[in-house]
Amino acid sequence: MxxxxxxxxxxxxxxxxxxxxxxxxxxxxxxxxxxxxxxxxxxxxxxxxxxxxxxxxxxxxxxxxxxxxxxxxxxxxxxxxxxxxxxxxxxxxxxxxxxxxxxxxxxxxxxxxxxxxxxxxxxxxxxxxxxxxxxxxxxxxxxLVLDDRTSDVHASLVHGILFGEIPHEDQMLAQIGLPSLSAGHYLFVSGAVILDRSGQQDEGFSSKGPNQDIAMLLRTLLSTHGIYNLLLLHNNVIHLLCIRETFGNRQAQWEKVKQSLRKVTELLMKSGQLRPQESLRIQAGFGHMKASLRDAAQSYREALDAVAITRMLQERPAGSVFYEDMGIYQILKSIGDTARLIQFVQSHLGPLLAYEQAGGTSLLQTLDHYLSCMGSKQETAERLFIHRQTLYHRLDKLDELLGSDYLKPERRLCLEVAIRAYDLVKEEMQTEQAM
Missing domain, CATH: 3.30.450.40 (GAF domain)
Structure with a gap:
């Protein structure tokens, strides 16, 4: 009963x-x-x-x-x-x-x-x-399906915007569906979201469907956080344009947008219910905030650079990164001529790299910490987890290899830049040495 x-x-x-x-x-x-x-x-x-x-x-x-x-x-x-x-x-x-x-x-x-x-x-x-x-x-x-159908109408616009093909900005804004503002203004930021899958996959597995699901979810999450968005999925990359209307301080608004983008990326990473044998790593890169839709293409290039730099520096990057946080790497990446970067690294760090390759102590790491600690021996030793006496021996070796004037402002600057440049070209240099 x-x-x-x-x-x-x-x-x-x-x-x-x-x-x-x-x-x-x-x-x-x-x-x-x-x-x-x-x-x-x-x-x-x-x-x-x-x-x-x-x-x-x-x-x-x-x-x-x-x-x-x-x-x-x-x-x-x-x-x-x-x-x-x-x-x-x-x-x-x-x-x-x-x-x-x-x-x-x-x-x-x-x-x-x-x-x-x-x-x-x-x-x-x-x-x-x-x-x-x-x-x-x-x-x-x-x-979600209704949102996706609406976005399909805009998908053809994304490519043109992100690659700088904008004949008339007002016309493009109207096509997107954004009205002209009598007060306030729009902020634009472009992004690239990389979907990296690894692990065992069933025979015939295609990532197209799962990637489309993630793109739809990303669109919903951004909208929930008050960010109007257009996106285009191609293979394992989601090309993204984010738009926010603002009436207040532009920098303060940008900080809020950054916080929202970080949160959305975090939620996107947590939401996946993947098979145990498969793992998905999501990395999102974002360019500078722009006040004009015409500049969205530049923001997009910056987003791609932010992702590329992070992938060079980290073995398995995940999460959100912003181009404005890339520091000196912005300039180094923009050079584009790897051979010239390698030459610069060799001219300033060559003796140290040769010493390490011959089996010596990792003096490059010691130099990096010593410079970042502004020459403080105590702080450097603490960061390296070594005794002060061990550090003194390493500093003597640095004097021998680099010359005693390496802490002078101009040489110090070159060394600091060379260390960062080495982060970007390390793989190429190691490949050349192995040949």
């Missing part, structure tokens, strides 16, 4: 849910239906939409939601499997993952006190959440 009773209640809930969604196709409607049916606190935690708690019980509800989200952060990926969390206030939270495009994008859940749950009741709650989660997935997928 109990089973039949619960089945009847499930059918009733399913009917109520369908009727509610027909009237208002929003996730909030699903959560409200869940709350009213169970009389329990219901939660919604999302990376693409604002999270909320029903009923909105003031600070207590916010604290409950915040704690649940913090615990979720530490949870290993579970796919579609429901999650049970125990909160400090004595509540138990049951969460149903809501998936879309192969990614877990949100969770819908119920919070109950200990005396409100028992074995059979927990099973029933799980079934309710399964119904609610599937309904939420249908709404979410519908929204």
């Amino acid at each position: 109990e089973i039949e009773h619960n089945l009847g209640k499930l059918a009733d809930f399913s009917h109520r849910l369908q009727q509610a969604v027909i009237k208002t196709a929003e996730v909030h409607t699903i959560v409200e239906c869940l709350r009213s049916f169970t009389s329990l606190t219901s939660l919604y935690s999302s990376i693409t939409e604002p999270s909320f708690c029903l009923p909105a019980v003031g600070e207590h509800g916010k604290d409950m939601l915040k704690e649940a989200e913090e615990l979720l952060e530490r949870q290993p990926p579970t796919g579609r499997k429901q999650i049970r969390l125990t909160l400090s206030g004595g509540h138990t939270v049951f969460l149903q993952p809501v998936s879309g495009l192969g990614h877990v994008l949100s969770y819908i859940g119920i919070a109950a006190k200990k005396n409100e749950t028992c074995g059979e009741n927990e099973i029933f709650i799980g079934l309710l959440l399964d119904y609610a989660g599937k309904t939420a997935e249908q709404l979410l997928l519908r929204k």
Whole structure:
């Protein structure tokens, strides 16, 4: 009888849910239906939409939601499997993952006190959440597909903008759908998002579909963070134009945009529910903020340079990088003539590199730290985790190889630049030495 009773209640809930969604196709409607049916606190935690708690019980509800989200952060990926969390206030939270495009994008859940749950009741709650989660997935997928169709109209514009093919800026803004502003202005920043997959893959595996899913998710995340965007996916690279309307201080607004771009990249990396044998690394590079759409092409070249520099400096880069943070590497990368960079490195660091190649101590690292510590022997020794006496021996060797005047301003500057240049051409130089 109990089973039949619960089945009847499930059918009733399913009917109520369908009727509610027909009237208002929003996730909030699903959560409200869940709350009213169970009389329990219901939660919604999302990376693409604002999270909320029903009923909105003031600070207590916010604290409950915040704690649940913090615990979720530490949870290993579970796919579609429901999650049970125990909160400090004595509540138990049951969460149903809501998936879309192969990614877990949100969770819908119920919070109950200990005396409100028992074995059979927990099973029933799980079934309710399964119904609610599937309904939420249908709404979410519908929204993502509609957004994708809208973006397809703009895709043909992205190539022209990022490669500088803009005959008339006002006309291009109108084609994008951006109205002319009587007050304030638009900010533009271009980006390149690299999707690197590694690991075993099934025979016949194509990354086209998964990459398209990530592109759709990226578009949604950017929109959620208030950044209008156009993107174009080609192979494993998402070419991106971000647009933000601003009325205040331009630099302050840019800092907010950077913070949003970092957060979006972080969420994009966390959202992937990949097969255990496969790993995905996402690296996003962004150029300078521009006040004109015509300059978006320059921002795009800067974004590509930021990615290229980071990939030269790091073995397996991931996350977001900004061209403006590349420092001296901006100039070194722009030279483009690798042979000239190698010649510059050899002329200033040649003796040190030859000494190390012959099996000597790593004096290049010692020199780098010594210069960055402004000649402080104590700080240099601490950074290198060596005794002061060991450092003195290395500094004597540096004097011998470089000459005692290497700390004079002009020579010091050349050495510091040469060390950074070596980071970019190290692989080429090592290849030449091996031949």
